[in-house]
Amino acid sequence: MPRGFRRVVPRGAPPRHHFAAESARCARARASGGRPGEAQVLRASRRAAPGQAPLVLRSAGRRSVPARSRPSQRLRDRAARCRGRCGLPFIRPPAERRPSASERPQRHHMVRSAPEEQHMINSWAETGVERQAPHPLVADLLVLVFSRGVSLREWRDSGLLEREWALYERLAPSFGRVVLFTHGGMEDLAIARELRPPPTVVCNETGLTREEFERRAGELVRDQLASTLGRSAAVIVKTNQFSAGRAAIGIADALRNDGRTVALVARGGYPWGDNRERTLGPDAPEAKLARREEAALCHRADFIVGTTQRMIDDLRRHDPRIEQRAAVIPNYVLTDGPAGMFAERSNSEILFAGRLELEKRVDLLVRAVAALPEPGRSTVTLSIIGEGDQRSMLEGLTRDLDVRADFASRMPHRELLARMRRCAVYAQLSAFEGHPKTVLEAMATGCCVLVADAPGLGDVIEHGVTGITIGAEGGPQRIAEALASLLNDAKLRARLGEAAAAHARTCFSLDRICSLELAACRRALAQSSGAKRAASTVPAAHCSMS
Template structure:
């Protein structure tokens, strides 16, 4: 295994300290988000001058085998290593002194259990017990010598009944040394042992670990969260529409991270319409290893296309197949498409290919470890997903001189492709237009295609590691300076409030507030926001003040406009309104009082849609 202490760099540009990439587990196929995370880690080591440890927390994969596979396939290089919580726990437990102040009343290892026990498969020995209905009640983890490492009960409140968590970490003699009321406590113990007193930089790439990492606050640690996918179920319904399940779990916590990294300006803008920009947002696109000497743009078969994507519904490979079938018929068989990837839709797509009689035109080539080589051979690439954060395949395609043809989806293609110059943007979901675009490209004069290939290669240079890693260094430096700037506590008092419900559903709120802040920063006005928090929901909305008038002596007149799309998205619910003042990272939040106007007014629409009001 690589020893980070042995790593040297002549000219590091990333800040000093330990650098970590945080994910939950590493799959056996390193595509998509995992590919991007692994590549960024290699780029940090090669171009940033700092070694990177990739942290994993799962207990069901053999990481010695995964490391071998990563090394063999080139996903690990000098300066990058993979660490796993469960591999490190035995040494960590033996290094800890027993905490005598902790209570270990819930410690009840399976060795004392008389009921049935099940052996679990995995890289280390694990045994479990279950309730009669199959609910997990306890897992005990063991060292290679058979000694108890962790006893993890899920029935801590009442043995035999699921409820309450209790994890007990034991030394090599099976003696408890630490107790944790949740798995997060155990995770923090591990991270603290890795960090020590040195500065630490955590880049989080996975929503399963993002919720936990949003709570990891240490004086010397900076935590950055990278958003790798679209956060909306259907972007066509607007910025306030329903978020994906994973986004619902993490996005309400974005304030807690030292930095949130978006891959495109477009997605950052959409999220800011929902939560506003409080000052911890940054845009850094995915990077790739781009050859210093661009690939040759010599003549290649104009009609060979490629699509590198998982075979799932979101990627909509069926759109590409149908479009290529139309081109095949209109151009008398001059086009071919090779699809690289695997997934749950393989049988469905094979049946579609058969039904359309394009078996000799469209080939599902499976997973390829040399997909970048395939881009060198192809003339054009297709991207037909429903959504992406920023598809790295577009940059890989352009870097190889393979001209991309992509749907106009959120959030990547339009941020990279200048349509008609270095690629093409096609109307979202329009198979006919996709087919027409393919036909137009493959029938272009060769010199025009060559010109587009050169332009694509030139555009890809903007996403080279040598261009993107310095942007990471700048963001890290900015975050560090703001995180450790002198604290500037704020206080705010709402003096008066009023609201207006306008035709069309828009709501306006006017406030008069008094702001108190330390004298040394009085000249730096905070940003004011109105937060709308539905009860019994984790998600919320935040809108910035559209009018801020300084009345002097710390008094401000504020106005907020809350549009109908946002109010529509909140219904049906009871919503609490709060005033927030941010001078990042300092902030203050106060509920907005509704001052007595003497008359209660309830505005509503009649059954005929007419304006009426109830006065009380």
């Protein structure tokens, strides 16, 4: 036993000699005519007797250190002397040379820092329990690449920071470290220090152009992690949206070229290329560029995540090769708050929250409220929460149509959920969506939801069960009739809201989505280890997607 240490034997363990199991093993080997080899003797010497716990070395002082997983030199000497008892000559084995970092096998679990390790050791020592192996982690590092132009500051100012970080706060224990690649400046560093656990941030500190910053993404992340990330580390590089693909590919290539195991997860919350084509037209240069970058990312990704099956089918239609490495992981809702009580809800407030852009068709909602029949129309309030290019036009439209409207800027996520718990109806009439988070959140709060029967919206609501879907082709009058039927029937609103809350909280809870995210990361690592795709440029035939 090394000087200054003493053996710790669990209370109640039988007083059997530490090498009893080893001697019995060697005796069985002699009886069968065999001669136990040195490796067999060493393995037996490390095995505890039945009923005994593995050997733990405890310091006589305050600091406690667990025994190493390989035998100490003294244990090796004991094993060598046992060879004599087995009829083998005594040979003192040479001192074991500690392998260098480059010679050690790759590990897919976290290497904890010295303070963290000491804290765990002290905790085990105080409870009198021998050290247990830490739960294997998914990877040593998770790099989240923000959407093009998006920063932590934008998340905070738009009220999205709490909601967006909730997922990675829950995922952080499954990774040794979380790194955020953002397009913000120095302010992102200060915001990150307030998050729990605080991530490492690689941001545009020097004010590079967007193109230069994305081009140097791999270099910046590699330099940031050079002194703290081992060459044998396993890394997950994940996009927040498909528009982050160019930077994510550069980061994955830079870390992979250093010999690390890197898996690229292409995650998108909405069909980027398809949405650009719908908004700008299929022949617009921006739409074609979005399609090419989306195709390049999916081609290089080890695993692809979409929020709806419609989105995965769209990607598969352009590239059938992704079928075996794609999965649906929907958006999540925060369910730590209760659903709104029906008795506390307003009977006359219609709520919309989101970007005030052309594709959201908020003007159609304003015209529908203006078409409501009297006398109920004069008591209805339309609450519009958000910012965008259409806001000034919408404010003028509400004045012209004499609609009582309440405009509010973006607000913290908790305040938005509180507004959803109080309104009578949440309405969203977008021309297309990916997997609309605000609709899911309204459902989770028990709000009665009315949406347009459009891509991304009609898939979320089951008409007549968890909400109302209505075709926008009938114009404002048809939408006004649906709104009037909901406002005039409190029991219908209550029934739809209760069913919507049960569905959203079961299918889109954070716990369920976290398990799906971790499974996707494991599959991405397995795919990366099993089949290395070339890092060359995507062929032109693949890029030209129509």
